[in-house]
Amino acid sequence: MAEVNDRKVAIIGCGFVGSSSAFALMQSGLFSEMVLIDADQDRAEGEALDISHGLPFAKPMKIYAGSYNDIVDAAIIVITAGAGQKPGETRLDLVKKNVGIFKSIIPEIKKRDCGGILLIVANPVDILTYAAAKLSGFPENRVFGSGTVLDSARLKYLLGEHLSIDNRSVHAFIIGEHGDSEIAAWSSANVSGIPLRDFCEMRGFYQHEESMRKIAEDVKNSAYEIIAKKHATYYGIAMSVRRICEAIIRDEKSILPVSSIQHGEYGIEGVSLSMPAIVGRDGVERDVPIELNEAEKEALRKSAETLKDVLENSAGL
Structure with a gap:
């Protein structure tokens, strides 16, 4: 080698x-x-x-x-x-x-x-x-x-706008497919260690379900909206590539939601999708299990099934 x-x-x-x-x-x-x-x-x-x-x-x-x-x-x-x-x-x-x-x-x-x-x-x-x-x-x-690194950044950006706070203080992940079956992992989302729901109430927001649904949809549709307006997305993903390369070259062991082949976590096997993982000089060290509620776990399994179906029926792999 x-x-x-x-x-x-x-x-x-x-x-x-x-x-x-x-x-x-x-x-x-x-x-x-x-x-x-x-x-x-x-x-x-x-x-x-x-x-x-x-x-x-x-x-x-x-x-x-x-x-x-x-x-x-x-x-x-x-x-x-x-x-x-x-x-x-x-x-x-x-x-x-x-x-x-x-x-x-x-x-x-x-x-x-x-x-x-x-x-x-x-x-x-x-x-x-x-x-x-x-x-x-x-x-x-x-x-x-690169998985859902950009989707998660979009989620943090929109939550920062929604709450009028620095989006770098938001800790939240989009997981699963980088696409239409992606999941916003709300149950582990927080702002500087404060559960997201509590922080929303501090800022005067109480329509949690409605707000979360809208923000998750806006994240999922971000690329479609940008493509409809300017025919391609490239700056956001370029910044994501830079961030991932930093984690590798500096051996930062940063936790990033990159796409890698899964081996049994949450019952998902033999398909590549995004979960938070420790990323450093040797690549993906290991996935990081985050707290998910039953609905999120089920949605993650469905996302995996969507991808598996494509692998078996369309990709010829």
Whole structure:
């Protein structure tokens, strides 16, 4: 296995999400080398040049367009390649197209015996994370998806707006599928250790069920709303990629709701979905069991069944 360069990242796919992620990572100062790979070599070269021209305002870094041979020593290989979600499309509608693309990308990675971490960002992220784990042969801790990291950030943002408080003081997770069957884990949500319901009442809000339902729906529909207005989402997910990369490179052991293959927790087996997990230098160390009520557990199992059905009937995995 190739020795890993902790200061190197590779991004496969230079569309809106890939190039925005590259820009966010350039600004982060985490890496001193970044290789961009795309089926359209000119696109990769153009993005590398465009981002490189801002380096006099940032930290020294080598940014270039390359090939799969350049990923061997990368600490993190970020995969954003795939068809984007169109207005009116669900993430699961992308399954066949993007699993097909992964069946050409992942074998190229596998044959190079890379020692880094595969971070899957393309949608449907849960299906593609499972596909990447199975097709790459990487240990499961080194293959995971961005999952509901962005959904959870959206939830914190909306709760911060609702309560007129700093959204960084909100601790709440979206779990399950990154998509229509996702679950807001309300029973473990809190604001600086104060249960969410109690904090809402402190701020003069008493219509808990109605407010929670609306906020959860707004989170779930965020991407659809943005896609309807500007045809793609990319800044929020780029910031999520940067956050996950920070946790890995700095070995922070941060708790993030990334998508990884489940093995029996809550009766869920053999499917990839998002649960809070400890993320550090070796990837996913372990899932973190959070408090869920019976309705949330049942919704999580249903989310898993939705994904399993897609895996068996549409993904050809």
